[in-house]
Amino acid sequence: MSSAIAAAGKPSLSASTIVAASTSGCHILKIEGYSRTKGIPTGQVLFSSQFAVGGHRWRICYYPNGDESDTADYISVYLFFSDYISVYLMLDEDVTEDVKAQFKIYFAKLVEKQPSWTSRTVRNFPSQEMRGYRKFIEREYFEKSEHLKDDSFTIKCDVAVVRDICTKEITAPKFVSVPPPELNQHLCDLLKTEKGADVVFEVGGETIAAHRCVLASRSSVFNAELFGFMKEGDTAGVVRIDDMEVQVFKALLYFAYTDSLLETKKEEEDVMCQHLLVAADRYNMQRLKLICEEKLCEYIDVGTVAIILALAEQHHCDGLKKACFNFLSCPAHRRAFVATNGFQHLYKSCPSLVTELIAMPSPS
Template sequence: QAERFLSWTALSFTMFIRRQELESSKYLRNDLFTIRCDITILNYIRGVPPFIPEPPCDLRQEFAKLLETEMGADVVFEVGGETVAAHRCVLAVRSAVFAAELFGPLKEGNAATTGVVVRVDDMEAEVFKALLRYVYTGKLPEMCKEDEDVTCQHLLVAADRYGIGRLKLICEARLCHYINVDSLAIILALAEQHHCQGLKKACFYFLAAPGNLTAVMATDGFQHLATSCPSIMLEIMAFLAH
């Protein structure tokens, strides 16, 4: 048939063109022609009205609430003169270090035992709370802009201590924005001590900019870094030589 409709499920195609019309058409050149297809993607399941949107995932908010309410908490941390309650299973899933610390010594006991108390030395309470907030939600708490660089330094140390790699990289990335003449020695020493290769490279690139190396070398922090970590000086020289 010269004219007919082709139907498939709920979709319909318009009439076919006659061969005679196609052969005489300006769109046919050297026995070739191009077909344009307009595709509409239906962003909903067949049979479900599009005015019912899929709700966003609220898992992050629910886990944040779990941390805040301490419901079902089975471990207490003593840190910086404060106590912080948490859930051992959540911590163990997110950190192999927490898993070993909270379940390793308790293998002979009941995993559901409550009242476990863990002392955390050499860490401020606010830093540990920020660490837990990330563990539960995958997101850092809001920080005061004036203190963000110092907070990120402490969090980087904590993330490295508990083997939380993504948090460590987030802190590295943020600290890259705080590299300047006065802070470089501290940030570079931190990068060296905690094996932060990206942060270290950012420091090297800062030193490679005209005038920065001379200015940094005049600071007390850099003099201390040169004395306490001579190997880093060799790395700097090798980097600048290229």
């Protein structure tokens, strides 16, 4: 009875939180040759390159002589707003629902008494619509300020896209802590110890023991080789790999067991990724192949683009091929590349790629 009375008299406590989840990003726009942009008529706009924040595409709109008004007398507005620089943020895509976002546009160079142009509220962005500041800064004041240096200035736009607003209940304190998944580590230990291994590979004079079921579950090619034409009763149980370096094959097995890349020295990473991409394509391990593609995109330069482009063409790596062509879309990069031995080799081995390169439109 006493316990029942105590329970009845005990106050209950609960709590909740309203969470406005958002994704943030920024874009920096540099205007070089400001004095030459002043010749652009009032109401005409210059765009930044497209950038992505929160899964949406955006541009900064720069009006050197101000934006026109649709609601006032044209002549008076022309004279008034042409005295100002106008800057806007535009949602550069078609959407079915308005995108909610906060943004701030300001000069990237911090100086004393810098004005603050900040959207303190969430704004709705319909398709191809822009929000911002018609009177961003008065041109006469701007041209005497520290923002303008060597006929150039830089503005920065911070964007926070509101993804979702929801109410979450605050849970009670946790008394039990669950560790992160350990399956990958256990499988890695299985590969290292070779416990229960039932197949042996011979690569580059070394033998490597592995587990058929693990490899078959990770690769349709391994599945066909180990459970198809190879017989379970094969007493030798040795699979010879003659066209692959042992370190590459070990990295392939490591990924099969752990779904992660084997650690490699930074100076050797690009070459390993090239060989591993070929191995991943051979054994139909698509995720590994895409990881190698992504990493090789970081190593594209004048000296490597020939071999990476040929690799992308031979193994049907569309994303990697586009990255190479994007690099070569720069006239300076293209001229330097044509002067290399790599270009001559590419011309002989993959003439179709050179044809595509020649047909590539020059940037405007």
